[in-house]
Amino acid sequence: MSEKIVLKKYANRRLYDPERSAFITLDQVSQLIREGRQVTVIDARTSEDVTAFILSQIIVEEAKNKNVLLPVPFLHLVIQYREDVLAEFFEKYLELTIKNYLLYKSAFDENFKKWLDVGRDLSSMAGKSLPAPAQWGSLFDLFFSAEKKAGGEEPQS
Numbered sequence: 001m002s003e004k005i006v007l008k009k010y011a012n013r014r015l016y017d018p019e020r021s022a023f024i025t026l027d028q029v030s031q032l033i034r035e036g037r038q039v040t041v042i043d044a045r046t047s048e049d050v051t052a053f054i055l056s057q058i059i060v061e062e063a064k065n066k067n068v069l070l071p072v073p074f075l076h077l078v079i080q081y082r083e084d085v086l087a088e089f090f091e092k093y094l095e096l097t098i099k100n101y102l103l104y105k106s107a108f109d110e111n112f113k114k115w116l117d118v119g120r121d122l123s124s125m126a127g128k129s130l131p132a133p134a135q136w137g138s139l140f141d142l143f144f145s146a147e148k149k150a151g152g153e154e155p156q157s
Contacts, residue, residue, distance in 0.1 A: 005037050008044040009054065015041065030058050 007029065008016040017024045033039055033055075041054040063070065070078075078086055 003037055005032060005039055007039060007041045007054075009041050009050055010044050015054070016044070026054070026058050026061055029054065030062070033058075 005017070005019060007024070008018070010016065014023045015026075015029060016022075017028075029039060029041075039051065039055075040049065041051045042048070043050050
């Protein structure tokens with residue numbers, strides 16, 4: 001679900017959710033995003049889009065609570081090159097990089113689970129005759145099936 005929700009930010013720093021007809025906290029905004037919602041935050045007085053500020057505030061609060069979110073050298077680079085090199089990087093590459101990381105991590109986790117299942121099946125067959133290796137299929141079929149699903153190309157042999 002990637003439904004968009006527009007929140008209003010008032011001068012007292014409170015955020016109003018028109019869907020719930022109630023004020024909500026940054027934690028609740030964070031939860032909406034984790035549920036897959038796209039959030040836009042508009043300043044109620046000026047009608048200015050303050051989404052980036054609110055989302056940055058959520059990240060800072062989470063970092064404060066956990067003490068570390070982003071590595072210090074990375075934060076130094078963000079401050080040092082904020083509008084020059086990093087703006088283009090964040091806009092064009094970082095989101096895509098994170099999405100690809102999550103896609104491949106998910107595929108790896110799924111394939112690793114399949115390998116664990118194969119191991120359990122083989123250990124349950126202990127003492128029984130195993131099928132011939134030719135019947136097992138290619139060792140890499142499990143790994144490359146996820147890449148095909150993700151739109152990747154099959155490796156050249």
